[in-house]
Amino acid sequence: ETQALLMQDQLPAHLHQQTPEHKDNGASCRLDPTATASQIPISSFPRPTQNTRSKPMAHLNPVPLAEVKDDDIRERFEHYRNTRGFTPNSIMTMVRRPNIVRAFMALNQAVLYEGTVPEETKMLVSLACSYAAGCLYCQSHMSNLASIYKASDEKIAALWNFEQSTLFNEAERAAIRLALKAGAQPNEASQADFDELKKHYTDEQIVEIVASIALFGYLNRWNDTMATALEPLAAEVAERAIGAVGWTQGKHV
Numbered sequence: 001e002t003q004a005l006l007m008q009d010q011l012p013a014h015l016h017q018q019t020p021e022h023k024d025n026g027a028s029c030r031l032d033p034t035a036t037a038s039q040i041p042i043s044s045f046p047r048p049t050q051n052t053r054s055k056p057m058a059h060l061n062p063v064p065l066a067e068v069k070d071d072d073i074r075e076r077f078e079h080y081r082n083t084r085g086f087t088p089n090s091i092m093t094m095v096r097r098p099n100i101v102r103a104f105m106a107l108n109q110a111v112l113y114e115g116t117v118p119e120e121t122k123m124l125v126s127l128a129c130s131y132a133a134g135c136l137y138c139q140s141h142m143s144n145l146a147s148i149y150k151a152s153d154e155k156i157a158a159l160w161n162f163e164q165s166t167l168f169n170e171a172e173r174a175a176i177r178l179a180l181k182a183g184a185q186p187n188e189a190s191q192a193d194f195d196e197l198k199k200h201y202t203d204e205q206i207v208e209i210v211a212s213i214a215l216f217g218y219l220n221r222w223n224d225t226m227a228t229a230l231e232p233l234a235a236e237v238a239e240r241a242i243g244a245v246g247w248t249q250g251k252h253v
Contacts, residue, residue: 056251058229062092070098076105084144086231090137090223104218111215112145115208117201119149121172122212128159128176129183129213135220136250137228140238142216143247147237156241171200175209182213183220227251 077087094101127142158165174196181188230252
């Protein structure tokens with residue numbers, strides 16, 4: 001069975017301490033807690049508890065574009081559709097409170113698409129913290145966006161093994177390492193992580209990286225709580241890029 005693996009010392013401490021038979025959010029974790037360099041399967045990361053209904057569905061349906069009354073919001077939704085191939089169901093659910101979706105879209109634009117940290121890096125950082133949080137919806141979306149911003153499918157899949165993969169440079173490794181630790185609960189970010197970041201990024205760029213992680217703190221919780229339905233294109237890209245390393249749609253169908 002082909003699975004990308006992580007070394008134990010890359011993971012937050014709370015994952016090191018699980019027993020071989022431990023169940024974490026529905027995922028079976030088969031670990032060797034006594035090994036000093038044991039490899040950790042993808043299933044060790046949190047996965048959302050599977051919906052017990054016979055047919056999982058979103059808790060709130062997206063609002064159809066034709067029913068979005070505000071011109072400025074509809075224009076942004078159309079922009080998403082033109083750049084991503086679809087308008088995310090997350091914001092089409094959020095639009096029931098127009099000022100919330102406006103504020104979110106403005107923050108999303110400032111965090112992910114402005115500044116000097118490469119967009120590809122920020123998309124991979126966002127994917128990494130979504131792995132740590134266990135949000136399958138966000139994992140699919142950030143695989144799609146990482147692909148749009150020129151990350152190869154091979155590199156996206158290799159994120160599970162970023163410390164060893166030659167597809168990542170040291171600056172990317174420092175950012176992804178922080179994202180995995182900061183995306184976990186409890187937060188495992190340390191001074192050593194920031195010391196490593198400062199070798200590659202300015203203080204202003206570190207703000208961009210941490211903002212990307214924090215933005216997905218919101219999105220991971222929104223989409224996992226709402227059980228937001230995945231759009232077909234996002235699911236297709238995720239299956240292509242990370243299906244072989246353990247990704248599934250889960251409850252987001």
